[in-house]
Amino acid sequence: MRLAALMTVLSLAAPAAAGDFRLQFPLDCTLGENCRIQQFVDRDPGKGATDFTCGTLSYDGHKGTDIALPYLSDMQAGVQVRAAADGVVLGTRNTMADQYATAGNADSIDGKECGNGVVLRHGGGWETQYCHMKRGSVLVENGQKVKAGDVLGEVGLSGKTQFPHLHLSVRKDGAVVDPFSPGALDTCGSPAARTLWADPLPYQPGGLIGAGFSTAVPEFDAIQAGTANQAPLAADAPALVFWAYAYGSQAGDRLELNVTGPGGELLSHSEALERTQAQLFRAAGRRLRGGQWPAGSYTGVARLLRDGQEIARFARSMTVAAQ
Known part of the structure; x- marks a missing residue:
């Protein structure tokens, strides 16, 4: 609080x-x-x-x-x-x-x-x-x-x-x-x-800039450029990767990445951030093991935690079409 x-x-x-x-x-x-x-x-x-x-x-x-x-x-x-x-x-x-x-x-x-x-x-x-x-x-x-x-x-x-x-x-x-x-x-x-602001501005002590889906861990310059999000992914995409772009992290913060799909939870990743950074990104994913990704809606949620409290959240959804 x-x-x-x-x-x-x-x-x-x-x-x-x-x-x-x-x-x-x-x-x-x-x-x-x-x-x-x-x-x-x-x-x-x-x-x-x-x-x-x-x-x-x-x-x-x-x-x-x-x-x-x-x-x-x-x-x-x-x-x-x-x-x-x-x-x-x-x-x-x-x-x-x-x-x-x-x-x-x-x-x-x-x-x-x-x-x-x-x-x-x-x-x-x-x-x-x-x-x-x-x-x-x-x-x-x-x-x-x-x-x-x-x-x-x-x-x-x-x-x-x-x-x-x-x-x-x-x-x-x-x-x-x-x-x-x-x-x-x-x-x-x-x-x-x-x-001095005529309309006082809130202070946000770090947060999430964006998040997206891709078929591999993206390069940082692609994330900065705004071209890293490849959603919606094809049903036969070789991997499903969810990434999040953050700012103002502090050593000891935790970044969580979770994806749910038609069958429930697809991946859950939690990582402690070891140093203070102006900007950073993290990614987690799963490879396709034969067949196709189930058709339907997928939602990725990124959470930035500080001292056990959520200070920022970003969600991104996509639909994988049947082939």
Whole structure:
């Protein structure tokens, strides 16, 4: 119950007082459905990293909020980035390629880690910066006035990044501010009594991005691309594999994969996760032993458990047709 209670407290945190700077959610997506917050501002002043709840959803020196899409295919379909508040465009970049950051392209990214993006200046010393946008998608120009909700461009994969997302930085008089808890950045753990979000956002301490069926254990790049799910499988498929894609795991978490079919339970797999990871996947399956898979409905359920409590669940169903 501790995690559920924490999520409730955070989602009920009050916005800033009337007249203070407030933020609208900057993406055309719904948290927990087709996007997630992968990482928060780092609240640890030393070499470690912690988010504002003292959780693990950050990394050393991270200065913004990363709102991620599930798959590369979602980015390619187009997800709009919107201004979080009224402001004036202070700067833009729109020409960097959408690609995963690697050692091979590090030199071209050096000094431009934000990738394509927009900086907005607001009143009272506030600024917001929008990073990793899609090449050619930025629609605004320097000096242009924008209103909260105006489209700035689209989510991309430019700059120093390993997954499609918007990195939103908030600054006051040049100093980084965590919009979820705008107090001192060297503290964490106290329930957020104040937030910059006009509509307070819930905190999810890790979860499941997606799941699917395939005929073999997929490659991670296929999962990231959104092409790993092969459902519905053919009745003579050589194997039936169920996989799950997770984020924000902690050492000691447990990931469970279960599949039921026309004859009842087909497979049950439970695995302890040995280390904290930003993203990961696990898979389990069975080979076809002669004949065909029974025709009918199959449902795979993935569960992420922490301290024995379920913090996330994802279900995927398919129908195997008779041949």
